[in-house]
Amino acid sequence: MSNFFSKIGELFSTPEYIDSLLHGFLLTIQISYFAILIGILLGTIIALVDTAKKTKWTIVPKFICTVYTTIIRGTPMALQLFIMFFVIFAVKGFPSIIIAIVAFGLNSAAYTAEVIRGGILSVDPGQTEAGMALGLSQRTIFMKIVAPQAIKNIIPALGNEIITVIKETAIVSMVGMYDLNMAAKDIGSGQNMASYIVPMVVAALFYLVTIYLITFIVKRIEKGLRRSDLRGEE
Amino acid sequence: MHKVKHLIILVLFLAVTAVMGLSVWWSISGDAEADYVVETNVPFAPFEFYENRQIVGVDVDIVNRVAEKMNKKIQIKNVEFDVIIDNVEAGRIADAGAAGLTITPAREEKVNFTIPYYDSVQYVIFSEEMPPSLRDDHVVWEALAGFRLGSQIGSTGYLFIDDEIENGVLSGTGTTLKGIDSHQLAADAIKAHIIDFAVADELVAKFIVEKNPGLLALPLYYSGKTREEDYPVEESYAIAVNKERGELLEAFNEVLSEMMTENSEGQTEIDRLVLKYMGLSNE
Amino acid sequence: MSENGSEIKTGISQAGANTDLVVRNLHKAFGKNKVINGIDFELKEGERVVVLGPSGSGKSTFLRCINWMEEPTSGEIIFDGEVVTAKNIRRIRRNLGMVFQHFNLITNMTVMENLTLAPVKLKLMSREAARKRAMELLRHIGLPKKADAYPASLSGGQKQRIAIIRAMMLSPEVLLFDEPTSALDPESIGDVLSLISELAERGMTIMIVTHEMSFAKEIATRVVFIDKGRIIEEGEPEEFFSHPKTERVKEFLGKVL
Numbered sequence: 014m015s016n017f018f019s020k021i022g023e024l025f026s027t028p029e030y031i032d033s034l035l036h037g038f039l040l041t042i043q044i045s046y047f048a049i050l051i052g053i054l055l056g057t058i059i060a061l062v063d064t065a066k067k068t069k070w071t072i073v074p075k076f077i078c079t080v081y082t083t084i085i086r087g088t089p090m091a092l093q094l095f096i097m098f099f100v101i102f103a104v105k106g107f108p109s110i111i112i113a114i115v116a117f118g119l120n121s122a123a124y125t126a127e128v129i130r131g132g133i134l135s136v137d138p139g140q141t142e143a144g145m146a147l148g149l150s151q152r153t154i155f156m157k158i159v160a161p162q163a164i165k166n167i168i169p170a171l172g173n174e175i176i177t178v179i180k181e182t183a184i185v186s187m188v189g190m191y192d193l194n195m196a197a198k199d200i201g202s203g204q205n206m207a208s209y210i211v212p213m214v215v216a217a218l219f220y221l222v223t224i225y226l227i228t229f230i231v232k233r234i235e236k237g238l239r240r241s242d243l244r245g246e247e
Numbered sequence: 248m249h250k251v252k253h254l255i256i257l258v259l260f261l262a263v264t265a266v267m268g269l270s271v272w273w274s275i276s277g278d279a280e281a282d283y284v285v286e287t288n289v290p291f292a293p294f295e296f297y298e299n300r301q302i303v304g305v306d307v308d309i310v311n312r313v314a315e316k317m318n319k320k321i322q323i324k325n326v327e328f329d330v331i332i333d334n335v336e337a338g339r340i341a342d343a344g345a346a347g348l349t350i351t352p353a354r355e356e357k358v359n360f361t362i363p364y365y366d367s368v369q370y371v372i373f374s375e376e377m378p379p380s381l382r383d384d385h386v387v388w389e390a391l392a393g394f395r396l397g398s399q400i401g402s403t404g405y406l407f408i409d410d411e412i413e414n415g416v417l418s419g420t421g422t423t424l425k426g427i428d429s430h431q432l433a434a435d436a437i438k439a440h441i442i443d444f445a446v447a448d449e450l451v452a453k454f455i456v457e458k459n460p461g462l463l464a465l466p467l468y469y470s471g472k473t474r475e476e477d478y479p480v481e482e483s484y485a486i487a488v489n490k491e492r493g494e495l496l497e498a499f500n501e502v503l504s505e506m507m508t509e510n511s512e513g514q515t516e517i518d519r520l521v522l523k524y525m526g527l528s529n530e
Numbered sequence: 531m532s533e534n535g536s537e538i539k540t541g542i543s544q545a546g547a548n549t550d551l552v553v554r555n556l557h558k559a560f561g562k563n564k565v566i567n568g569i570d571f572e573l574k575e576g577e578r579v580v581v582l583g584p585s586g587s588g589k590s591t592f593l594r595c596i597n598w599m600e601e602p603t604s605g606e607i608i609f610d611g612e613v614v615t616a617k618n619i620r621r622i623r624r625n626l627g628m629v630f631q632h633f634n635l636i637t638n639m640t641v642m643e644n645l646t647l648a649p650v651k652l653k654l655m656s657r658e659a660a661r662k663r664a665m666e667l668l669r670h671i672g673l674p675k676k677a678d679a680y681p682a683s684l685s686g687g688q689k690q691r692i693a694i695i696r697a698m699m700l701s702p703e704v705l706l707f708d709e710p711t712s713a714l715d716p717e718s719i720g721d722v723l724s725l726i727s728e729l730a731e732r733g734m735t736i737m738i739v740t741h742e743m744s745f746a747k748e749i750a751t752r753v754v755f756i757d758k759g760r761i762i763e764e765g766e767p768e769e770f771f772s773h774p775k776t777e778r779v780k781e782f783l784g785k786v787l
């Protein structure tokens with residue numbers, strides 16, 4: 014055990030190791046950030062198509078969305094990443110980070126779409142009817158009534174999805190990208206510390222602190238949004 | 248008040264997105280457009296490993312020499328070890344693979360190999376608490392029978408073990424083989440009692456035991472009729488080149504034969520680089 | 531309309547035609563389930579029609595078809611001489627207010643926002659005018675302190691009274707009430723009913739689905755009885771309650787009175 018702590022000390026007192034971890038961490042954050050952004054944008058579009066009324070105009074987009082979410086949710090992320098890297102984006106010299114962002118973004122979109130769809134469907138239909146009875150447009154009803162209420166249900170689940178994406182990006186080290194996980198492998202490799210255990214534990218701490226921060230922020234947002242649910246006098 | 252808050256959040260979001268976008272852009276613009284892509288698998292010191300997140304090592308020097316000779320840009324890309332041969336064969340995202348690849352007949356069907364540039368011996372890594380039975384200063388295959396073995400998936404050690412279990416001296420002995428993510432993790436697996444012994448290339452094994460008190464490594468031998476006739480499990484590294492890249496294969500072979508020419512002290516440039524990257528020379 | 535502003539404005543002064551509403555051969559089915567099977571109906575300005583019927587008779591669906599909360603399967607709704615279609619329904623709904631069983635106050639908005647949202651969004655009033663009008667109405671129902679409260683902090687009776695004045699914010703010609711007291715505790719039913727009575731006294735044209743028989747008797751100018759998606763009987767309340775013509779209504783009244 015004392016060996017373990019002295020190795021942790023060694024890691025933190027070696028600037029090159031810290032530098033490697035920070036660079037790996039940056040890549041993890043870069044991929045996660047844009048993947049989540051794509052996920053939310055595309056996921057919102059899919060959710061809107063999915064919850065739209067069935068008409069001759071929406072039937073084909075609805076079908077496409079269903080097929081898309083079924084395929085993405087029905088296959089492992091690692092496989093999707095490999096297909097992106099070695100089949101779809103098999104173009105020499107194409108930047109890995111873009112492929113990774115697209116792969117994780119497309120994956121996250123399918124899950125985010127389900128989260129948003131659930132959020133929209135959980136809004137009491139009476140709320141929409143109230144808007145309709147007042148002569149409001151569909152757009153106003155959605156923007157002023159349904160969306161704000163749906164967001165309250167969406168935020169906690171979306172927080173989970175963000176956390177999942179951040180952790181799942183660790184598999185980009187499988188395609189040779191220098192993320193936090195790869196940084197740990199590098200530091201743990203033969204010519205460095207020659208043991209994975211300590212750098213892996215430290216990398217885990219990086220993930221843990223990041224995810225704790227995100228959980229904290231999501232809780233704060235949730236609390237802010239729940240104001241209107243609190244009973245009692247203003 | 249509400250409006251101001253929303254505006255602040257929007258500005259913050261746009262600022263963060265812009266900074267992140269720029270950082271991605273900056274990291275991409277670092278990759279110059281390359282004429283050829285050579286795939287490797289890091290870490291495999293001293294042939295390829297990270298130094299300040301740059302891939303360096305003997306293979307990298309060879310590739311750079313080839314680039315210089317051909318006056319072309321060659322990009323070195325880190326990928327999983329077991330996809331390299333397939334990627335080089337397909338030729339769409341990689342033209343060659345330099346990763347301490349051993350020449351095997353199966354691989355030769357898929358890719359062209361350069362002349363061998365380094366001979367390596369397989370080593371057995373073990374815990375000093377539980378050493379295998381030794382024959383002088385080496386371990387023979389028979390000593391591994393019935394134990395749980397591990398090696399990096401797709402590596403030469405892995406293929407050798409697999410072969411012995413399938414149709415060699417280990418067949419029917421209850422010996423198991425665990426494919427592990429990297430040689431390093433195989434060493435950690437010994438410490439965690441997940442496997443009993445790991446098999447890895449000589450240089451890798453030596454690196455690992457040097458930094459891990461309690462672990463030892465000794466060469467792996469085929470047993471001969473007598474102790475004196477035992478012979479080591481050897482392999483030769485070469486660079487894999489896509490079958491349609493004749494010019495690249497030629498350039499690699501030229502560079503390699505130059506680098507393998509012995510100097511007056513009987514040392515080749517490859518030897519010199521190996522020592523350098525192992526930190527054993529004062530360069 | 532009045533200087534002190536504490537009265538509830540009705541849409542009477544704006545009404546053009548004599549007949550507000552005509553329903554012709556209305557049918558509504560949900561999939562294979564036929565709920566409304568051919569209803570013809572008229573509602574004239576100043577009338578107060580109470581719709582009665584056993585549960586599942588289609589009376590709520592009938593009411594909801596009138597302002598196209600449910601799109602009719604066939605038949606016509608004609609409002610102020612104009613056939614209601616998917617295109618003009620939004621404009622018509624401004625004159626065809628609705629109060630729901632479950633109040634349907636918008637939960638993410640304060641009481642004030644609930645009241646001012648539609649008139650401001652539909653550009654019928656400026657924000658200031660809408661707020662002023664909302665405050666007047668809140669004062670009128672004795673809830674001015676709730677202006678900035680969220681619906682979750684209100685009692686059912688308070689919510690329903692606010693829902694009623696929310697509908698009144700648009701000064702509709704007709705108000706539709708869909709079982710407005712069914713979800714309330716007995717104590718707050720009285721408050722809501724007296725507010726509806728007040729609207730009635732002021733000449734508001736009203737259609738109401740309710741189970742409150744004594745209230746129906748008191749307020750109605752006409753009673754309509756629906757069963758199995760058809761109007762079985764209709765008439766003046768005195769006549770309807772004391773001398774029902776059909777066996778079905780006799781049986782119904784026997785159970786509920």
